[in-house]
Amino acid sequence: MMTDDLKGTFVLVHPELPYDPANKQNEIGSITHSDLSNDDVFVSFGDEPALYEPDALLVLMPMEQIHANLAELAYETTFRDLKSLTQIDLFLRYGSDNKEFMALELARDNKNIQPLCLESLGEQIRRSLSQYPER
Numbered sequence: 329m330m331t332d333d334l335k336g337t338f339v340l341v342h343p344e345l346p347y348d349p350a351n352k353q354n355e356i357g358s359i360t361h362s363d364l365s366n367d368d369v370f371v372s373f374g375d376e377p378a379l380y381e382p383d384a385l386l387v388l389m390p391m392e393q394i395h396a397n398l399a400e401l402a403y404e405t406t407f408r409d410l411k412s413l414t415q416i417d418l419f420l421r422y423g424s425d426n427k428e429f430m431a432l433e434l435a436r437d438n439k440n441i442q443p444l445c446l447e448s449l450g451e452q453i454r455r456s457l458s459q460y461p462e463r
Contacts (some may be wrong), residue, residue: 334359338428339371339385339449340436352377356432364453382450388431389447391420397444412438416445 336358343354350373357371357378369385370377388394397412416431423430437443 334369337387338387338432339387340432340446341380342384342386345384352378354436355437356429363370367448382453383448385449387452388420388428389445394420394445399431407441409438413441413444
């Protein structure tokens with residue numbers, strides 16, 4: 329995953345971030361630029377970009393993983409949780425231009441499904457880098 333690949337990615341600032349100088353916990357922003365060699369990710373919320381480390385930001389899991397998690401949900405799952413995760417799955421598969429933003433809004437508003445559809449940006453970057461070992 330190259331630095332330029334992150335530009336424009338929608339992220340959710342971790343809702344339980346212990347220290348957030350920008351005070352944007354649980355808000356959705358867009359990555360403006362990043363320097364992964366220094367663990368710097370700059371996120372805009374419509375104003376001056378704020379600096380975060382990748383593990384402080386949540387992103388959507390790959391669409392295939394969200395779909396697999398939806399398929400494996402137990403019968404005890406509440407209708408609200410099932411509906412929210414189904415909507416996220418459908419947005420990502422068939423949604424319009426702002427489908428990632430809409431899916432993040434649903435995940436932000438339903439903490440129960442977050443483990444089924446969100447992961448830290450840091451985890452996503454580490455997984456991506458492990459797929460392409462150094463030569």
